[in-house]
Amino acid sequence: MPKKAKHLRRGRPTTLDRQRTVAIATDCYWRDGLYSTSLAEVCRRAGVSKPSVYREFGGEDGLMLAAIEHYRNLATIPLMSLLASDAPFLEVLRQLMTFTTEISDRSAGCLLTAMRYAPGRLGPATLTRVKMIEKDLLDAYEAWYQRAISRGEADPNIPPKLAACYVDMQMGAVLLQMPIASSPARLLQQMQLALRSLVPTSHWETFMG
Secondary structure (H helix, E strand, C coil): CCCCCCCCCCCCCCCHHHHHHHHHHHHHHHHCCCCCCCCCHHHEEEEHHHHHHHHHCCHHHHHHHHHHHHHHHHHHHHHHHHHCCCCCHHHHHHHHHHHHHCCCCCCCCCHHHHHCCHHHHHHHHHHHHHHHHHHHHHEEEEHHHHHHHHHHCCCCCHHHHHHHHHHHHHHHHHHHHHHHCCCCCHHHHHHHHHHHHHHCHHHHHHHHH
């Protein structure tokens, strides 16, 4: 007897909406946390199948890579633009503290920071990209502090590279706490206490006054 012919589905596989899927994945990883969000959960919320994600992104590493690029455009590039602006040092510092401790209608905290502190959850492509963004951000902090020194707005006794790492560390510590913080106002006070060491006392008193 001849073998039964296999019935193959005609036509191309259903395609997903890449932009929508990336936006939903970004929100899932950002709002619910990297370790609390599985690829299956992202697929469920986006209404797509795992095979379609693998076809479009090559797997979860590719999806996470697209998510961090989306987040970079959403939050990191505006932050770096602020650091590159000609605004006074203390005004930028004020905006950095507001950026770090405010709760938006999307999520508290920072997806980039979450990824930086959870390298074991990332695939190789995402991890490499996160490290590149991290370096760009540290370079932006350093250049910002160097300009502030040249204008007499920041403590010249603190090397710009050290200041950059210090600001980044303080922001990272607060951003990690923001999703579970009971009092963002208290975190803001802690940031003010930590960052006042970068500013001459007379400038800080005027700033806080």
